Amino acid sequence: YTLGLATTELALHAPSQIASAMKTRANQLGFNVVISMTDNLSLSACRAAVSELMSQRVDGVLINVPLSNDNAQAIAQMCNNLPALFLDVDPQADVFKILFDPHCGAEQGVEHLLALGHQQIAVLTGPLESISARLRYEGWLQTMAKHNVKPCTVQHGDWSAASGYQQALLLLNQPERPTAILVANDQMALGVLRAAHEFGLRVPEQISVMGYDDTEDSAFFFPPLTTIKQDFRLLGHESVNRLVDDLHPQGDYRRSSLLLPTSLVERHTTA
Ligand code: IPT
Incomplete structure (x- = not known):
């Protein structure tokens, strides 16, 4: 399989660490990841990134681009039958997603x-x-x-x-x-x-x-x-696992979204 990742600015630390964690997990499973990056936060930039992935015939897409509910719906529609997992949407958004609370x-x-x-x-x-x-x-x-x-x-x-x-x-x-x-x-x-x-x-x-x-x-x-x-390694691992499960659903598989917890890490900038 080839998975597509549509991501926001990779010069930022979080999206780059998320992409790295996804690559690592995909490699373990023997899959390829192709990346397409948006240069602004508009819906049209996200559409362009997703269509670039689709033209490379990916089997599923991971979407780490911030999207309002309406825009997430629009992208989900555009993906049609292609499995699409969203990583930066509202917990209420009615799409397949995995998010930190x-x-x-x-x-x-x-x-x-x-x-x-x-x-x-x-x-x-x-x-x-x-x-x-x-x-x-x-x-x-x-x-x-x-x-x-x-x-x-x-x-x-x-x-x-x-x-x-x-x-x-x-x-x-x-x-x-x-x-x-x-x-x-x-x-x-x-x-x-x-x-x-x-x-x-x-x-x-x-x-x-x-x-x-x-x-x-x-x-x-x-x-x-x-x-x-926010445990980005876990996010990368889980998102690839879930997208892959979705490519060839087996048995009584049901697509399930996931809300991950965050935790306080106390170091030395607060007192
Ligand atoms: C989110 C990061 O918390 C933030 O630092 C910034 O890098 C942002 O991504 C870029 O979109 S994490 C995201 C999965 C909500």
């Missing part, structure tokens, strides 16, 4: 900071065109509201370390300084750590930073990053 991850981050006594919490979201960025943001707000807390500032980045740095500079320049920053991914948190350093703020003594992803390098940031782990 965004609500669980957002809740773990907020509750950790609240348990440490933080009340002045700033948030730095991912790009709001991304469904996962929106769901993490919503989860933060809901969990904070449950504890009668509101974010003291909200900024939006684009997942890159550069955007984390730039947005943190804006955030730290405001008169009311947060005691903690909730960041939607580890790469932006890397930029936040540099900004805090440039402001002469000690992490975690003067400001706490919470990441999201637990990509490979996060344990080597300075200080080592406290974050929410």
Whole structure:
């Protein structure tokens, strides 16, 4: 078999680690993976990536591109009889999917900071065109509201370390300084750590930073990053297994979607 992977920007750490984990699993099973990458978050870019895979006669597709419910439906329709597994959609989306529970991850981050006594919490979201960025943001707000807390500032980045740095500079320049920053991914948190350093703020003594992803390098940031782990190796393994099961369903096989848990990894950027 040949599997197709339509993915968002592979220069980002999470999508590249997911692609790597899929390749590893596919190789173990003796399958090939061909990759097509989108260069923006539009529906037409995703359509183009999927049709490029279809023209290479793949047997099934993995779709790691953020898609709203309507757009996921549109892509599922376009795939028609070709098995398609989605990795970046709403847990409610009515498609074949495997996802980390965004609500669980957002809740773990907020509750950790609240348990440490933080009340002045700033948030730095991912790009709001991304469904996962929106769901993490919503989860933060809901969990904070449950504890009668509101974010003291909200900024939006684009997942890159550069955007984390730039947005943190804006955030730290405001008169009311947060005691903690909730960041939607580890790469932006890397930029936040540099900004805090440039402001002469000690992490975690003067400001706490919470990441999201637990990509490979996060344990080597300075200080080592406290974050929410999404086990990308497991995601790669499970997604390939499930897509392959779907190619030639046997016995009483029924296609089943999966919601994976996230977990808090406490290192040294929160106190
Ligand atoms: C998501 C990552 O958490 C984030 O850091 C960013 O890389 C994003 O992907 C890119 O789309 S993980 C995804 C499976 C929701």
